[in-house]
Amino acid sequence: MVSIKDVAKEAGVSVTTVSRVMNNRGYIGEATREKVEAAIQSLNYSPNQIARSLLSNESHLIGLIVPEIRHPFFSEMVHWIEHYASQNNFKIIICNSVNDKDKESGYLQMLKEHRADGVIMCSHTLDIDVYKNLTIPIVSFDRIISSKIPYVASDNYHGGELATQHLIKKGCKKLLHIAGPLNFEMLSNRRFDAFQMTCSRNGIPWDVIEGANVESTFDDNYRFIEESLANKLNEFDGVFCSNDLMAYALTVYATRHNIKVPNELKIVGYDYNNYTRMLQSPKLTTIKQPIEQLAEQLITSLIKQMKNKDQPLTERAIFDVELIKGETT
Incomplete structure (x- = not known):
């Protein structure tokens, strides 16, 4: 050699x-x-990159831990994070935790051993103390870890409010929210907070069901609807889904079972990712997250953290969301 x-x-x-x-x-x-x-x-x-990183104390590697890379939102997020990391001369190590605590813990250890310059956390299955005790710069997506760790998120409460208000304005009298895992301390659960608050303020009866263990494929989302929702779907005339994949699967299920969308059932999704934008018939009504801007801010915040290791940042970046009106409401 x-x-x-x-x-x-x-x-x-x-x-x-x-x-x-x-x-x-x-x-x-x-x-x-x-x-x-x-x-x-x-x-x-x-x-030898490892030897060079030992000498310079820089590896120009960023660890990116995501909960499920097959999920359309996170696959697009990964694309933009890599784009902005590359512009700043960093390489990305993608770690797919599939919401597994052991895998996520193992990835964190691997990133420390490979002397990653920083970590972007999009997966949050571990206790907060684990992240707080990391000795390398970290920025979090959609979760508040501590006052000393910067986070980036979209305005989840406003998103939940927009979706619920839209369904009510369209005449819905009883609403369902298909949520993500509510047992995790995630900012995305503010969508549910807004949903129930908006329903209560308007005197609208509501219910919630968690799609916590659903894999990020159309088939798995469709199966979840068949097994967990089919028997009670006729109780509702409006559904706010936690993501567009679930919303589209619900739209297909309803159509196959002679439930007319949007006349009999109105559906709102969340994300407006590349997958959603490809769907042409019907076009989903959804809440748009600014995925590219979120990714750019994650890189910007992490690089600031790297440059100010002795002065922890308290930077918080919250981006607004937007209602995209489609054909499902």
Whole structure:
């Protein structure tokens, strides 16, 4: 295996000079730089990234832990996080926890061992103390971990309010909310808070059912509706779903069972991701999260955290949401 010493010998310079050229540090004459770069190319030298990170205390790696990469929202989020990380010369290590505590814990340990410069947490199955005790910079998505850890989120309460108000304005008399896992301390559960508050203020009877253990595929969401909702669906004339995948599965189920959408059942989703935008018939009524802006802010907040390790940030970024009117209400 070619080493930095071989490059130095080939170029006729010191190991220190090769290191300075590779790290672009200090003054290096143009002729010397060209000799070193020619030697690197000639020998096909690839530096040991772990060794370099030990010397520079920087790996230019960011760990990104997501709950389920198959979920359309998170797959789009990953795309934009990688985009903005790359613009800032960072690589992303994607860790798919599938809402498994052991996997998430193992990923955190792996990222520490690989000297990741920082972590973006989009999966939150572990106790808050685990995240608070991390020794590397961290930024959280959709969860408040501590006053010393920045978080990024959309305005979940406003989103729940918009969805519920829209269903009521459309004439719905009894509403159902298909929520995410309410036992997790997630900011997304503010959607449910807004749902029940808005229903109560307007004298609208309501119910909630958790889709907590549903996998992120159409088939699994459809199966959940068949097994957990089919017998009580006729009790409601409006449903607010926690995400667009569930909303679309419900729309398909209703259509197959001769429930007319939106005349007999009105449906509102959440996210407005790339998957939703591809659906043309019917177009979902949904709440739009600004996914690209959320991703950009996650990278921005994390880089600020990296640069100010001795001064923990208290940055909080909340982005507004928007009602997208489609054909399901």
